[in-house]
Amino acid sequence: MRSVPDRCIRQRAPVYAHAPALAAEGRLRPTISAVYPLVNAADAHRDLEARKLTGKALLAIS
Known part of the structure; x- marks a missing residue:
């Protein structure tokens, strides 16, 4: 996993500060690239x- 430089975190801090409120309002939605069965x-x-996905990968539990 790659690390994010401290300067990037500081620059993005204002955006991150608003993320919980945006999520609570339903205005922040993650990009889901793929859904995998739990066995996979x-x-x-x-x-x-391998950076084959551009968003999040979900594991389906059924």
């Missing part, structure tokens, strides 16, 4: 590490 969690992890 390793595949999801590999795809995230």
Whole structure:
């Protein structure tokens, strides 16, 4: 996993401060790139590490 430089975190702090309120209002929605069955969690992890996904990977539990 790559780390984010401190200066980037400081620059984005104002945006991050508003994120909880935006989420509570339903105005902040994550991008879901893929849904994997729980048994394929390793595949999801590999795809995230290989940067094959542009958003979040969800694990479906059913």
